Amino acid sequence: MTGGFEGPGTMPATTLTAVVARVGALADRLGVPHGEIFDVGRLSAASGVPESVVGALLGGRPAGEPDVQTRFVQRLDLLRRTRLKPNGRKYTQQEIADGAGMSRQQAGALINGDRRPTMEHCDAIQRFFRVHAGFLTAEDPEALAGALQRTEQELLQQLADREREAAAADDPLERLLQDHGVRGIAWRAAQLPTDQHRDKVAEWLDMLLESVKRPES
Secondary structure, X not given: OOOOOOOOOOOOHHHHHHHHHHHHHHHHHHOOXXXXXXXXXXXXXXXXXXXXXXXXXXXXXXXXXXXXXXXXXXXXXXXXXXXXXXXXXXXXXXXXXXXXXXXHHHHHHHHXXXXXXXXXXXXXXXXXXXXXXXXXOOOHHHHHHHHHHHHHHHHHHHHHHHHHHHHHHOXXXXXXXXXXXXXXXXXXXXXXXXXXXXXXXXXXXXXXXXXXXXXXX
16 A cells, blocks of 8 residues: 555636536526525535535635545545444444455544545545545545536436427327337237237337327427
8 A cells, every 4th residue: 555645636616616507507497496406415415525615615715625634534524424324323443444444443543534544545435435436535626516517417317308208298109108118018019819919009000100290300
């Protein structure tokens, strides 16, 4: 293992500002309240950034930047508070040590801030808690922008689904396939008692395909 690690470079403030603007515009198109999208508690849990810092960064205010070790301890503490065991309890130092492939003494020293983490430590703990690479190391603006970019992808998927549903509403064939699904139609046809009945379904679908005119693109 190395004696320490170099953190990623600072993400320009303009990048975070641009992501905030894009996510806000998508939320407006979908009618999603900004209070839901930019909820500081949700974004803090997703990014590892303290709530007070999330609020400052969203407001375009400087929030300072902790040193590497302080940031690591903050993020690890947040993981222990928000990523709980199925029984709702925190993972113990021994469980973290076992899951991350280190001794209990090493885990305790990292959790308490008595030892400087290495990249290997960070990677192992991130895998144990099943969070994305860089969760423990990214500087605050970068971490927050990453969380918002994941939100952006979710909103883009919702927008695509909505547009697809709107297109289906204008296309009888698409509406049929969305309502029943190709697999559903095939499954129903397979339940018919004879080949003659199944041929009737195929004939009906052929007639439908010939009669339906899709909107001009």
